[in-house]
Amino acid sequence: MTQFLWKGIIRDKRRSLLPCIVVAIGVFFLVFLHGLIGGMENNMISMTANFETGHLKIMTRAYSENEEQKPLDLALLDIDLLLSDLKKEYPEVDWNPRVSFGGLLDIPDSTGETLAQGPVSGMAYNLLSAESHEAKRMGLEKALVSGRLIRRPMEVLISADFAERFKVQPEDTLTFFGSTMYGSMTFTNLSVAGIVRFGTAALDRGAIILDLQDARQLLDMENAASEVLGFLPQELYNDKQAESIKTAFNNQHNDSMDEYAPVMLQLADQNFMREMLDYTSSVTTIMIFLLILVLSIVLWNTGILGGIRRYNEFGVRLALGEEKKHIYRSLLTESFFIGIIGSCIGTLLGLCLSFYISKYGIDYGPMMENISMMIDPVIRSQITPAMYVIGFIPGVLSMLTGTALAGIGIYKRKTATLFKELEG
């Protein structure tokens, strides 16, 4: 029977070609969009995690309540002790102390007096330690427009827009001035090592990057840090793992009434990331549902057209004594095969395009010029094992649904009038 149906599909192309194309197109879009949405989600998660939230973040309670102000005076103290405890308790996580600060960058003229000044938002990472992965994580090498990365103390990386606005070049010496953790005024001369462009307006406007030790010295933050960011193995965010570490850590420090006691947050707790993750998950589900619905309607109509074309064939089969339910079942089996073929073609095409976009990406940087979101302006598809199978569910299901609806007509045929119809 299977062989008979299979031969029918292959030999009678009018029976299988159109439904097959419809299913393939639908599955292609589903697979491609799944990869693209996954890529966008991954892009946002990794940019947000790398620059702002980590997969886990530790701050003092007081700091976390005023986090948007980046209040240095509420920073974590005795960081060495905290880090050694964290490494002992959670060795699988890569813990990184960071300092965020603000101030002014003063550009001198040839006589050393103020030529121009601009506000900057400073970020300090552990860049000079051999064990640190921070430079790679932040993509500094890739973001470098001119000059080089920080190799020596008291060097700074300047954001491209700031450098352009104030005509700053690598090797220039600028003066940073701001406030220390304790409110004193602080001044230091910094040598521009390089100029970086991240492609994100929020960073390119006025960010400067320093080595952590330099920032600590500059801001009077010995053995202190604004926050400690934790990254899970392979830099992949795992919501459940992050939640279990967060709960265990916070349970240890829950009893303390000290407003400077450490508190841990996971990525999903910050920057509306929970909402974002839920939203993309909902979008994927809705997309699959809509695809099944639309394809079913199209394939229903295709099935009706096929049914009309094969009206005589069904009549003859019924006249020869074949049962209605047998014909109906054979139609469904035939649809199942067509669904599988269409899904295979759609998945293959969707994967090909996704592989291409995962390699070369889509650059939508020009559209992001005035947007302050933490997103890499080049979107790349994310290839996941789910993409190999996800298209088969709506592909086969819609084909079966369409045929099941169209095939109901078989049950409306009356044996008594069959011969009259056939004679006609």
Place this chain on the structure above:
Amino acid sequence: MKKLVSVFLALLYILTANAQDPVKILDEVDKNLSADSRILDSKMIVYGKRNDRTMTAHSITMGDKKAFTEYLSPARDKGTKMLKLDKELWMYSPSTDRTIMISGHMLRQSLMGSDLSYEDMMEDRKLNELYKAVISGEETLDNRACYVMQLTAKVPDVAYYSMKLWVDKERLIPLRQELFGKSGQLLKHITLSDIKRIDNRWFPMKMNYKDVLKDGKGTDWIIQSIQFDQPIPKHVFSKASLKQ
């Protein structure tokens, strides 16, 4: 009858209050606070959330346009100098050997982490030149009878649009100031105490500045010694003096 007495008393109060000329009172306040020149050593205690910080400084001012301050302690701030020349403020830091101009919105930032802004420190003009005053009532503050005065800016370039002043009736020196923004929001209050008689004037030797937008107990500015109307060489108020 009771109503009549109440109306009479209210009228009497208003007439008595208005009998005082607010411009004259403010003029007397200015005479106490302003001088042709001042040389002072001061201590600033900043009460932070986690710890307190004390800074000492030596300052020289001439009229309301020129001022020079050198920070003497703590070690981290020692040698930092500030020079005010009319509306410009220059800072010198020995660690960078740079003279930096502070301008624009930076002037509204906190001075050395204190509750004072650079603008607060720079503003030395007479109250009568900047504000229109009315007497809104009388109150007792720290057992001293005070006029309560409402000041509203009459020039555009003031740090605070309006002010409420409690002026000691006898010594004509403010004991408390509330500083408001144009929106009417209270931004800071200053409590002036330890009033001393120096060279025929009353002067507050201790001022507590409290930025209401900041946590903590505010900042105490304590004058350790002060001399008025002393001759000051002109070269003090030059950018060259910052590097000396």
